[in-house]
Amino acid sequence: MNICVASYNTRGLRVGHSDTDKSRRVVVDKLMERCDILCVQETFLAKQELDGLNSLHSNFHGAGESTTDLSAKVVRGRIPGGVATLWNKKYDQLVSVIRLGVDWAIGIELCCNDRKIIILNVYMPYECIFNEDEYLSRLAFIMSFIQDNSSTCIYVLGDMNADITDANSSFGNHLLQFCTDSGLILSSKVLLPNDSYTYISEAWHSTSWLDHCLCTVDAHDSIEIMKIEYDLATTDHIPFFVVLNTGTIPVLLPVDNGIDVEKINWSKISKQDLNRYVDHSDALLANIEVPNDALLCRDMNCKNVQHCKALCSLYEAIVESLSISSRPLYKPRKNLCIAKPGWKEYVEELHVEARNAFKKWAESGKSRHGPLFETKKSTNARFKCALRYIKRNENIMRSDSLAWKLQNNNVNDFWKEIKTINNCKISLPSNIDGVSGPDEISQLWRKHYCELLNCVKSNLFVVDNVEYNDDVVITSSEIHEAILKLRDNKACGPDHITAEHLKLASKKLCPLVAMCYTGFFVHGELPDSMLSVELVPVIKDKVGKLNSSDNYRPIALASVMSKVLETVVLCRLERYVLSTDNQFGFKRKHGTDLCIFALKEILDRYNKQNSTMFLCFIDASKAFDRVNHQKLFLKLIKSGVPGFLIRILVYWYSHQTMRVKWGRVTTAPFKVTNGVRQGGILSPFLFNVYMNDLSMILNACGTGCRVGDSLINHLMYADDLVIFSPYSAGIQQLLRLCTQYGVDFDIKYNPKKSKIMTIRSRDDKHSHFPDFYLSGTVLDVCTDITYLGHIIANDLSDDKDIYRQRRKLYVQANMLCRKFSMCSVPVKISLFRTYCTPLYTAYLWCRYKQDSIRKLTVAYNDSMRLLLRVPRDSSASHMFVSAGVPTCAAVLRNLMFRFMGRVSESKNDLIAVLANPRRSSVRFSSRLWNHWCTCLYVRH
Template identity: 60%
Template sequence: MRIVSYNTRGLRTGHSVADKSSRYVVDKLLNECDVLCLQETWLAKQDLDNLNSLHVDFHGAGESTTDLSTRIVRGRIPGGVAILWNVKYDAAVNVVRLNVDWAVGLEIDIDEKKFTILNVYMPYESNLLEDEFLHKLAFIKAYIEDSSSTCVFVMGDFNADLSDDSSIFGNHLTSYCEENNLTLSSKILLPDTSFTYISDAWHSTSWLDHCICTTDAHASLSNIEILYNLATSDHIPIIFSLNVANVPSLVAKDNNDLTDKLDWSKVTNEDINKYTATTDAQLQAVKLPRDALACCDPNCKNTTHCNELCKLYENIVKAVKDSSLCLRSRSLKSWTVKPGWNDFVAEHHAAARDAFRLWHEAGKPRQGALFESKKMTTARFKYSLRILKRQENMMRADSLARGLQNNDYHKFWKEVNCMNNRKTSLPSNIEGVCGADNIADLWRKHYSDLLNSVKSHAVSIDNVDFTDTMVIRASEIQDAISKIKEGKACGLDDITVEHLKYSSFKLLPLLAMCFTGFLTHGVLPDSILSVVLIPVIKDKTASLNSLSNYRPIALSSNISKILEYVLLTRLEVHLLTSENQFGFKKSLGTDMCIYALQEIVGKYLHLNTSVFLCFIDATKAFDRVNHLKLFQKLINRGVPKYLVRLLAFWYANQTMAVKWGNVLSEPFYVSNGVQQGGILSPFLFNVYIHDLSTNLNLCKTGCVVGCQTFNHLMYADDLVIFSPYSAGLQTLLKVCSDYGRDFDIKYNPSKSKVMIVRTKDDRNVNFPVFKLCGTPLEQTSSIKYLGHFITDDWRDDRDIQRQYCKLYAQANMLMRKFSACSLQVKCSLFRAYCTPLYTAPLWWNYGRGTFHKFLVAYNDAFRLLLQVPRWYRASQLFVDAHIPTCEALLRKLTYSLMERLDKSKNSIIMSLTDPKRSSCRYTSALRKHWIQRLYSF
């Protein structure tokens, strides 16, 4: 398929000699391409229908900036975009209208190969239009994320000059592609000397027309060519050759699951009462193995006891599951007529179907009564569909409003999540392997290799002493059930959290007795040990056919989570880890970890001392935990043997199967790694790497704050080490290398980066190359650490840019999906999606211009959601909607962070905030900025 993009500088749609003469390039392009994207058509809204008559073999659609029925127009009509496609693709084409006047597109589906072409016209480069340019880039990002297609081409006149390093828009476009994992295909496939624009006034050249693609879209482009021979005006056409065979095939969604899941949202209170009564009767009938339950010998070798305990557990699960069978028929999905179909669509659908059948039987004529009848009935059918769609959006909007008015927040956010759903169809092949069964086997081998990649041995725990903590009470089961959120997916046993919460109270003592027996005998049933892995796409813009673009979601039994919560109450006193570890700890978060790093390094910069940092990346750290070494660490910490024995049995006997679509692979055993999504997993991982933190703290190098020396910070497996000496950093790297070798931690030197925060005196000093595991590390000037950008000049402009780009993207997403909602609903969505300004309180060293762009983005985001013009006063909008202005929000977030820091008991945080420990509180530039923000008006 050949696609052309061309800025026409005015499109004449008439058939006079003059019109055809001025349309010479367009007509020539239509004879050479399958899809033509045009910018600056200068057409009024009333002229867009003429796009269908430009060429006998082409149909068209467009957007205009001007409606002649609303005002008198003087001069030419600005802007406008159009897209034309060959009629042979009519059956495969769906026009994409985004309700904007600068973009229009096509969704094309050819033999399960689905891709999208988006034609855009961006504003010309000017400081005054920079915010508009960023807003439109964010709009494109929101569309790509929301699109059902993962193969997206965005082409047109971007007015971003890649041939000029000083071009603001060009730099923005390059950064935009890098941050969003998009490919600037025109830059890759064309020489650096390319140009697509020749100035009439200065005869200078610029490279303004581009194509940005997702990874799969770029892989399907075989060639790009600029048609210099058609340079009859200032803009030059650019042609793209698309190999449709290389577009990934997507498998149609199959709504038939492996089992019929119970939808509790459709169950009434009367049904729940009936279910509770049924479980009461079913659980009453469960027979208890008295000998096995009465056994208090933790070293019992009676296999009959173990089998009876497992049988008891399966009977409890069966009783709970069978009790819900009477509810299942109410929740099963069935095909229903869309509301309004019979009123608005049914008649036109029948007429269009009959007209199409007659036209098809007559040989598909291109003119005549049958052809006109087919066109007219199809147009009426599509128009009625649009009415139905608008009605459906209004019904959803009304439902959201009712949920808020009735304070039914659960229903409100469930409806929001439903409207915001962005599920992507599965590709038909992964790494060249086709067929659901074969792909499931491929995933099975992939995860089996990963989770059996570390050499280890089975752990044997003998001579276990009986303790009172082996006995589990019913109240503990109830507390554990209350901690699990409703609506979560279930494991292979099909037991949801609602099954447990609405069950008879007899379930609690039964599970308590069953779990006590498991702790005493050190065994678990197969259904608790079974886990389902579901690969999900990490990045829609990356390759869908690559194994590396997926991450596994682990679905385990909800009852196993209850057991984990019960075990955690007995383990937590033994799972305390280093103060340098901020991950998975109460009252600590990523923002506090970043704060500590900023303050420690900032203190040394204040003392005119450079600091050397290294951000270390560990490959699949959670999946490479050595079980034998983990359990040995637990024993060394004094964890009771009966707990270690049960965990060892759990990890040695757990099985995993991979689900791809509706196919479930054969199960496999695992010998390393902590279970993904497990309640205990983050705590066990922290224990596993705790000794690395201890070894680093024993080093004699680091940054001194008060009477303490700090040289590293951890958030789970994210590790940053630092020292004011180059030799000190290399010493810390050696400690990490040694620990990785001893405990099977595999570092990724290509993703681990060194950053040197230099003082002015050290700007031109050459420092040695740093090595991790013998491999030289790359030095970087900017890195994203825990979602926050850190730069070697220790300024916050880069992170502020991240935040205002995110604001534009969030606002565009909300506007696209919730534009029909009430003001109350929009305000609730704005608070949820746009006011959590991550790490914004940590900004202090930035340019006024950068911060002004952030303020403008916040105001524009709210204006966009409320659909009011940019010149409308933002402060009045915020007051009327009871939403804080940007400055007020920053004060609130700053005060909240200060309060959390002052209450923190973490020794590192206290060293930075407690004046009894150090002077940092009084010398900190960040804290001075906070005081000024809070108390200066």
């Protein structure tokens, strides 16, 4: 089915039926003859006139928003703004109006043949410097609406007041940057000629392209025709049409598809039930038959098959004991209702009375007269009255619930409820890459992951003649500490055992598990059930293409018992293997910000010395999934890791199986011969080991940046690698080393995503530099790049990163305002502190225009005003003091001070070289350190 949608800025919509009114809306009448849905902006209608939209045309109904209520004040002059959406009456059963609570946007949802689309009609402020913050705030509002909506097919049409044909248009640049950041497609720019225009200035007779259509990827793919109707240009604005083919829109499955039917809600279990679980597990664990011969065996090369079988049986008995003990705690999901605020206080007791009265009445023969019938009627009426009450007051009760939890320091329940409100589940599509049906799609995923995780050829690795080591023995306290590190309320593996099963079980559990795992270390084998992993594909970007397999990433659900063993193994591996200080990923007291700090300090130092710097940001495709197991184990042997640890890892990786779960369908298992499982406890450490030799090779090559007594030419954060050198020949040498390492160790680089950046000195502003190659492909040169979430520009300015943070603030504030507007002020303040004050890497800004930081401060203040519903012209200082929230400047100073402490205390040698005056003079000449001192210390 094709649907024609039109957008037009009317500059005043007449809803009357006089000849004058009809003559003034001739374009609107023509549009309604041609289209199915019409979005109009600048209607200039008051709220009292919006009902006239339903009588505007005999075949159309409509809904709108107005900026003015005539009953509230005396209006002088014309009514500004206003939007309205009209649709053909034949779609009445399919259309639902979406009110967004603002006067500049309105949406409709159209459901047709299991397909759902949303059309958002917006009117943005005209371009001037005073409207810039409001413009960014409205863009952020649109983004928060899209993120908050379960639909993945959304069209945003209207007068954007952004001329994308003018490079000097700040609003045009904001709109283009918004589309880039959000992943939306500016369909009008993609589908229409570059010389298009939708506005003719009556004063200057110039043209501008102000009206646009933004879409998610699925929505964009459904557009068959887009056309600007120049023949209807009777005023300054020109309408445009969009023809949608709803047949190409993905069909979505139910939202709850694939959710487990049964799940234990450990937070709702009473103390009495928990005590029963402890007692039951204690009894079952005490009755487990312990295989003494297998547990007492200390022959590291034991070949007794019965020992291995006995140990596996012991493991299965432990898991089964926990499972049986917890069965009384399970509640069928189908019998659970969605708990609404106020249910327990106002409804639950009346619901029980109504059910009991109904049962007695039904058992007596369902007579229509008598006391049982009257009791049934009265109890049912009271129940329904209470139910209507909590529905009407749901927002108030939810607000009171959050406020009570915050006031009573019930932190866990508070954030759990916040997460529930904040959650937006995405439905599964009915087809992926053209394949339809749950069974067929699950087989498609199985084939996809089976090929990916078996794409690297490696020989079978065998570990013989293992020697005994004191680390073989695992103590009960180690198991206890490993269990405490597990995170609560997480998805379980195939055995349906969660972290809470282990944490709340009998004290007999830890000694049994310790003996069992010690036996595994001695014999070098593990049970098959421990090595079974479920892969669940989840969507990466909801505004992307929902039917494309490239838009999904797998979540690996492993056994909780295997995570305990991973933690124990990791503690032992860390004693033997150390990665270079160039690697910042997955290390204690390290982080992305320290890595960015090191890079910026090196670049700043060489820039001050008037030296050109060459950088390459290297992207590796599926780096974790392409790890060669054989070569990984050889690296562990080279590092001096004991044989029993390598043997258990060899068995683990050679015998692990994976199966894909799509909705309620689970595929047959398949073997895995390469890759380390993303999300695993051991995986980041093993990946660092795998990449450590590359770091050592780069350090030994002799080219790079000399800082103090150290030579630095690269930084790594897991698989994010940046190499740099003050010489063009040096950067190419580093690229050759990376290319060769990729060939030797099956690392596949992506030259299209890898970028070169040149930070030129004053003398090299117009110099020509050669092309740089990675894996035989010429790399593109960029002027700025997002590295670990921070924008680095080739002029080293921080204005673009401040702009990024500014946009993010508006998005966060609008998201909070949309979802938590009903909450009390203390709750809103707590949410603001959590979501808006952690300004990521803001403490690394030192090169910026004062106007950039001023605009960030305005965004910070406006975000607080928006959330608390404070007028925009009110005092920001008074607002922050009253709320007990730090100002933007105070937040920045606090972040600087805390980060300075982290830098000073860091044990990383590279950070010490850059920050410790005993190692180098970088700190004294650093622009960043000077900026910190200026902001934090008072100079007399």
